[in-house]
Amino acid sequence: MGKDILLLAEHFEGQLAPSTLEIVAKGRELAAQSGGVAKAALFGHDAGGLAQALAGYGLPVLLVDDASLSEYTGGGYGQAARALVESLAPRVVLAAHTSQGYDLAPGLAGAMDLPLASNCLDIRLEGDKLVATRRLLNEKVQGEFEISSEKPYIVTLRPGSTKRAEPAPGGQVTPMAVAIDPSQVREKFLGIERPQVSDIDIAAADVIVSAGRGIQKKENLAIIEEFAKILGGVVGASRPLTDMEWLPKTRQVGQSGKTVRPKLYIACGISGAMQHVAGMKDAGLIVAINMDPSAPIFEIAHVGIVGNLLQIVPLAVKELKG
């Protein structure tokens, strides 16, 4: 069994994903614990420049460059990852818990019959054991889980749970000769789809008042709109509201929506699931109004109010008008 940590880099349209720099940082910690080396694997086509950029963070980068890797597919990236895991026998294979990570990491664990720990907030090696810290049940429970195996551990790390690596000297790129069988890439990439934009850009606003499921009825959006208006702000939303089409998709704040950094962010009836928090945690002042005192939104809010927003917001608007 090897000691190295293999990091599965992610990139999109010629840019490294920010989460890749986080797994570089975490990979170094793990390598210190295993007594091995953190190495990144980068899959793509004509991706030498990206591999060089990643090597700029001071680690060896193994480049698999192949025409069938120009875009992510479970079959293509899966084959490349499998080949490297077989030849390097790493102690841990680390990917970010992103849309791509959801597909690649468990797919690899299944195809190679390997142990898996996903969506980890933190991860460490204790001897041969892997200890994963995870959040469960809408962030309300924390769990520590222990997995022991002789085989490489496949792990995904939740984005935003660790600091990004800084540029450092000493990295180099090694091209790897891995044959990708295009007939085994069953998922064929057809194209990228972008949302139609015909709405305000909430990312440009200084003040965002966001509504979540706590508003209960679509009609209650009027309360949020009035609050936003008096603060010179715009209305945002958490995912359930845009899924129900109470507001357009362009208003959605979070991992699968917009990332925003307004001066003031007021979360009304939003529980604060990871998916939402990822998109607004860097706002200047975060105010949260929620009925549930155990709602995770209060963990990242600067000012919190436990109560019914349908009562409190209209009263606050009245105060501000008066």
Add this chain to the structure above:
Amino acid sequence: MPLNLIVCLKQIPNPDLQFAIAPTGKDIKRETLNYKTNGSDEYALEEAVRIKEKHGGRVVALTMGPKRADSMLREALAKGADEAVRVSYEDVGGYDAGKTGRILAAAIKTLPHDLVLTGVQSDDLVNSATGALVAGLLGLAHVSVVTKVEVQGSGLEVWSELEGGLSRRYSVPLPALVSIQFGANVPRYAPLPAIMKATRQPIKEIAPAALGVPGWDAIATPYAFAIRKLSPPEAKGHATMISGSPEEQAKKLAQMLREKGFVRR
């Protein structure tokens, strides 16, 4: 082209509740919990039923869990599933996702399947792993975080959601597995007659013997799994809480927003 569709469903504790840790530290207290169908699984079921309605075929609602999960399966029958199957698995927490994936994969192997659908994640354990794990174990083509599925000829065209609202579009041959994202469709309500009918429909139980093993432990995992402990998350929050009656809370909030210069008059 009629399709054999399997949709994997999970019954989870309602995540809007507050949770306490059991004295063992290895589970949550379950006495007072109520259970519901996992959020994204509702969308997976709806997607499967719509595919069947448009192209023909059969939808099997498959779960793994204790007897209480039968109520969820009856709901699925009422919403258009043709058959309900429960892998009888009594580990109430089911924290070992690798074990779940391996047992589910073994069960799926015994059922005809052109397309397997799962939700993108379970809202209790949030691993976002079961779909692609099962696909890897069964050697199925797979796409995760899918917001749209179209049957095209003998395969599918699917949209896979990325961060920031973008999507990748793929064509995928069958058999395949897709994990369905929240908001992929608008799940239907079950009509009352269908609910009544579902109460009388049989639920097929799969015990270990049906998969040719003496017990679930005989389905091997390449690792040993242990729960060290569950705990309330460390309160790293530093929110200043505004207390009082709703009137007082509103007044203090308005005052704070004024003091910080957010009110334009």
